[in-house]
Structure formats: C-alpha cells, structure tokens
Amino acid sequence: MEPVSMVVGAVIAVVGFVAGRQVTRRQARASLTQQRQHEQQRAVQGGHQQPQPLCGCGHHLVFHDKSTKKCQTQVVIPGRWTGQAGSTYRQCMCQGYRGPIPLDEYYAPDLTEGNNP
Template sequence: MDPVSMVVGAVIAVVGFVTGRLVTGRQSRAALEQERRSEQARAVHSGAQSPQPLCGCGHHLVFHDPQTKKCQTQVVIPGRWTGQPGSTYKKCMCQGYRGPIPLDEYYAPDLLEGDGL
C-alpha cells in the first residue's frame, strides 16, 4: 500500500466520523427541544383538568368492580400477535385497582339556613 492511499482513506474516515457526529448531535438536540416543548404544552393544558384516577392497567376507576377491585373491561389482542387473521378480545388481567384514590365527596348543609345572616 502506498502512503497516499492510506492518507486519503484516513481523511475519508475522519470526515465521515465528524459528519456523523454533527448530524446526530443536531438531530438529538432537535428531538430534545421538541420533547421539551411538548412537555411544556402538556403541563399548561393539563393544569385545567382534574387528575384522573387511572389504574396501572390504563383503565379508569369506573371500570373496576367496587367490591373486588378487579378490572371488568375487555382488551383487544391484535391477530398478528396470536397468528389469527382477526383481533380477539380478552378480559383485562388486572387483579385490583392500583391508582390514586379520589377523595370522597360529602354533602354539607348550608350554614346560613336561608335567613341571610
């Protein structure tokens, strides 16, 4: 091998390495910036909503039986996972509600009793 071809090969390798690092760094910075913007937008919009009681299985508290706490919903199993042409339904395997417990609401009668005091 002559030295010129080795130098040309080394230059090509270094240029490829530097180009790859610059392009990847720019893409990762853009992805991080996009993620930050979406988090800020989600934080701004979620402040208006009250937190929802979602279980670890992803279903709302109303889908869990009040006595046994087991999930009563059906989940879709795509056919490509089971090797069947169509999708199938199966009962959710959640054994109990594991989410935030909402505060109980109590009725408190008015203190004024309508006499305007």
C-alpha cells in the same frame, strides 16, 4: 493495498462517523426542545382539568370491579404478534386498581347561614 488509499478510507470513515454523531445530537436536541414545549403547554392547559383516576394498566377506575378491584375490560392482541391473520381479544391481566383514589364528595352546610355561635 497502498497506504494512501487506506488513509483516505480511514478519513472517510471518521468524517462519516462524526457527521452521523452531529446529526443525531441535533435531532435529539430538537426532540427534547419540542418535548419541553409540549410539557409546558400541557402544564398551562392542564390546570383546568381534573386529574383522571387511571390504573397502571391504562384503564379508568370505572372499568374496575368495586369489590374485587379487577379490571373488566377486553384488550386487543394484534394478529401480527400471535402469527394469526386477525386480531384477538382477551381479558385485561390487571389484578387490581393501583391508581389514585378519588376523594369522596360530602355535603357540608354553609357556615354563613347565621346559626354558628
């Protein structure tokens, strides 16, 4: 091989590498700004919603048994993971609820009824 074609090939490889890095950085930066905007929008709108008691398995507190705390839901296993034609179902493997515990609601009489000292 002659040295000129080797140099031209090296220059093409370096230019391709640098261009690929710049495109990736630009896409990552755009994705990061979009994610920040989404988080800001969610923070503004999320102040009006009550926090949901979700377990680490992703299921709500109502799907866990009160006494054993085990998850009672069925999860779908796609057939492409098991090599079968159709999807299958199995019990969720969550051993106990590990999410935030909602506060109990108690009734307290109003202090403005006139019976306070």
